[in-house]
Amino acid sequence: ELAQYNLANIRSKHITRYVKERESEGLSANSIRLELAILSRVFGVCVENWGMEGLRNPVTHATKPKAPKGRTRRLEGDEEERLLEAASEKLRPVITFAIETAMRRGEIVALRWEHIDLEKGIAYLPWTKNTTERTVPLSPNAQETLNSLKRNISGSVFGMSGDALSKQFRRACKNAEIEDMRFHDLRHEATSRLFENYDLTDMEISEITGHKS
Numbered sequence: 001e002l003a004q005y006n007l008a009n010i011r012s013k014h015i016t017r018y019v020k021e022r023e024s025e026g027l028s029a030n031s032i033r034l035e036l037a038i039l040s041r042v043f044g045v046c047v048e049n050w051g052m053e054g055l056r057n058p059v060t061h062a063t064k065p066k067a068p069k070g071r072t073r074r075l076e077g078d079e080e081e082r083l084l085e086a087a088s089e090k091l092r093p094v095i096t097f098a099i100e101t102a103m104r105r106g107e108i109v110a111l112r113w114e115h116i117d118l119e120k121g122i123a124y125l126p127w128t129k130n131t132t133e134r135t136v137p138l139s140p141n142a143q144e145t146l147n148s149l150k151r152n153i154s155g156s157v158f159g160m161s162g163d164a165l166s167k168q169f170r171r172a173c174k175n176a177e178i179e180d181m182r183f184h185d186l187r188h189e190a191t192s193r194l195f196e197n198y199d200l201t202d203m204e205i206s207e208i209t210g211h212k213s
Helices: 012-024 029-049 079-086 092-101 105-109 140-147 162-175 185-197 202-209
Strands: 122-125 134-137
Touching: 012 029, 079 092, 079 162, 092 105, 092 140, 092 162, 092 185, 105 162, 134 202, 185 202
Parallel strands: none
Antiparallel strands: 122 134
């Protein structure tokens, strides 16, 4: 609907109506906020780069959906042992590697042997969610996990797609009777352990994990 309007005629009420429509379609608050950020950037480019100084940005005055609270789920008690025991032979090293490196699911499944330097103990990520490359140090456990793997002729370290990984992880959690656990929670677990087990600054940890803030 918004595309039918001239930019100068779009008002905050139109943005608010758009938000309600997207909510009724089942879109999450975060996804809607991302869409609004893109739309806001369109108006910013018009004003800053195209000489349309008189154009108002209606997104700034529209009511935005509240961002949900971040998840704080961590492995508790013997959940790590139970999860590894219930995991398939192919999934088990992925879980260990995720906990040791704080890498995202997409980064793990995209990892290739050519990106691994076991002598230096690092993994190079040429592409990440934030579109910036980074180098992740590999702990002794992470290196041991990689050394235990058979080399896939395709060059993929773990030889799994993101969907297959998530499906196997859900099955392992179910078999281990672990509730409300997602694969992404392992990244939170790993990041928390970096703070707890190593004498690193916030900046040093963010460089390892790829967090922007």
